[in-house]
Amino acid sequence: MSTPPPVDSHDEPVDENLPARDDLFANPGLHEHQWRPTDVDPKAEKRAERQVAALFSLSAICTVLLLVSYFTIDSDDTVGNLGAQNVAFGLCLAGALLGIGIGIIQWARKLMADVEIVEYRHPASSSDEDRAATIQALNDGLEESGIGRRPLVRNSLLGAVGLLGLPAIVFLRDLGPTNAQVTENPPFPGSGLEHTLWEKGMRVVRDVVGTPIKPAEVEVGDLFNAEPEALFNGGEDGEPLEGVALQVGKSKGAVVLIRMEPDEIIPGKGRENWSVEGIVCYSKICTHVGCPISLNERKTHHLLCPCHQSTFDLADSGRVIFGPAARPLPQLALAVDDEGYLVAQSDFNEPVGPSFWERG
């Protein structure tokens, strides 16, 4: 310890309840500096120097290897089950970087001076004079501007600047259409949160392949991931839907079909004729936050959402039996068309997917 630091007034306790700092023991001062082997032994010093240089050389070697591997290793080569390129690049780059890093730190630890230095602190605040001068300048400036004396100027400026915030928000309006707009002028079929691609007579088809389903093809306990046929023929000239129309269509139209023994079904009020030979159909989109649901427990007809584990009873109108979802899965009323394929009786009678404010 050298000279004591100047006393500063900022360190006084403001609250009188707070005790002053007291030292029970005299400050013994800094530990005496311990010389390192590299400080006193020229051999150790040379050795450390060589170590550092060796680490830097290792880095250089790794860099060369990195460049060589860039041009020599084929993208198909593997090491174990890892891509050889990636492993080689990773190891060489790591070696190149770690060589430099460890080398520099070894240099700092062994060869650079390790004498502790004392620096005095100053209070974070400026000196009282500086602060007073600043406050004076601030007051002078404010006084000269007259912002305090001329409320008309001040308030009209505040109003004008505040108003400028509005265009900053309003001009974001065209980020997208609203729900009401897409419902009224659908950019593609089934637009709007209250609607999906389903409609009366729309065939329920297997996902991916798009083939229609006959009730006889569904075995008891089987779960089919299905979609509205319009995804596969709803485009122009009966082409499959593409791009946004396809994605939006899927995000609301995906359903699951499951067949159970007809007497297992507890039909909801008004849903007595929504099933066909024990086949029921529900939206696949979780009513919690919208994950597609896919984990079916065959024996119990329980459907579990893999995202947050909401569980729905498919035998009982999609009732929530566990988890954070608040609403049952929307059910799609099924029928059979003239050719014997499963079709929808209508669109869902409620919005699918996560709840929203206007949903009611």
Added chain:
Amino acid sequence: MDTSKVANSNTTTAATPAKPSRAAAAATWADERLGIASMAKKNLRKVFPDHWSFMLGEIALWSFVVLLLTGVFLTLWFTPSMGEVQYNGTYEQLRGVHMSEAFASTLRISFDVRGGLLMRQMHHWAAMLFVASMMVHLLRVFFTGAYRKPRELNWVIGSLLLLLGTLEGFTGYSLPDDLLSGTGIRAADGFIKASPVVGTYMSFFLFGGEFPGESIIPRLYTIHVLLIPGLLLALIAAHMLLLVYHKHTQWPGPGRTEKNVVGFPMLPVYAAKAGGFFFIVFGVTALLGGLLSINPVWKYGPYDPSKVTAGSQPDWYMGWPDGALRIMPGLETHIWGYTISWNVMLPILVLPLLMFTILMLLPFIDAWITGDKREHHLLERPRNAPTRTALMVALMTMYGLFWIAGGNDIIAIKLHSSINQITYFLRMAVFVGPVIAFLITRRWCIALQRKDNETLLHGYETGIIMRSPEGGYTERHLPLPESRAYTLTARERDPSINGGPEGTDANGIPAPDAGRLAGFRHRVRTLWYADNVQKPTVAELEEGHHHAEHEHELQEGVEGHAADGHQFDGHHLVEDETLGRH
């Protein structure tokens, strides 16, 4: 007379001054243009104290630099577009599949750009490291009281960095438009829709229409590569400037006081150590990226709103709100034709904001309760602020339990237990667990404080058992070395709160302006310090030393002999000595 030092200009050539070093020449050149010498004078040899825990924030800083470097590389090939394309690249399993350009370009980076996969994996690993090191750094700062005046604002900046880092992570994670991250965006859409009144509008504006639309990836891209990194850079710069201005905190110890900072100079030691450490963080990230596969999006496939993978989980730092979402009961209110989704809103919109606000306010809450307006530059050991330590451990416990809830499906599968039971348990545990953790931590800290005092007053346990002539056994205690005793006692006493609440006079009559708030604060402050153990007073210390001296006197007879206790610490051998000489 030695004339060798005298300039020999009397001959043919003019005298030349000693050639300045090249560094000096460069410094002169720069100073003549920038005038930086007066600022650099103070900072080139600026002192930083040494402690391993001061390195945690540095990991965050350097992983951010790694993120910038690898991120720029990735932008050269990534196409932030949701336009549908048919994949025809190298990865056979997905050839012919329709996907967004974003996903296709991610596959291209992973399979066709040499080093692309390494950069992608390094970028992801560095992101993990960035958030993790920020969190651990935050804990270090809190547990040691380094957030106290004058560093409260730097705490706030640090908290903002954590928040922004988390958002940056989420937006980056979403960019490849793979099935897993798409499911995350799907859920985020559900969160937004759960906002009262404006939820649907916000969702439609964000997605450019109905979910998923074709705007979200390009918009997230702008946020991920421009908006948030810009903010992060600015805040990191402010964080570092304040660090330099305040000078780093240090642990108390011999020669280390509130008024000074003891350590090694920036140039050369810390420039080298910190610079070298950057290469180490970079190198470790390269090692991780080279050897450990992370986010193999080609296995998940492109996003498809009708598909999902089992065990869908976000990156770990988003795990805790996801856990809250999982264990929240399914509450929804339907009123006047409107829906309020408490089951989504509370855990995912309200809770994180609330937790974050509490986090940011912690220094101010602490200062309000303790009434401490002094500057603090010496760190406190966690045990010496039992309530503060217990508070953070309680918050950590809550975080941990929510985080566990975020993996309740994985736990149920691995432990073959019922997910329902785990969920019911966690619903209760997130409330009870923190309370238990608080109580245990607090008592634990106080016990450690007692142990410190015990050591100060009676010396440290040598592990040497003494037998008295009467046959009683005692353990020999030796006084602490001076520097250790100084370090242990270099802490403040808690304020006395025996008096009435602030604003009451000695008779307990409230001053006119003392409100209920002052009374509340007094009660909280009483609880804050309750049962804390203070360091010994001078009288206690003298009493302790007196007692020890007495003991030493009794033991004087054995000093230097076999049973003086030093036979175990190598002071002398015992072979030649015979016990029972008396």
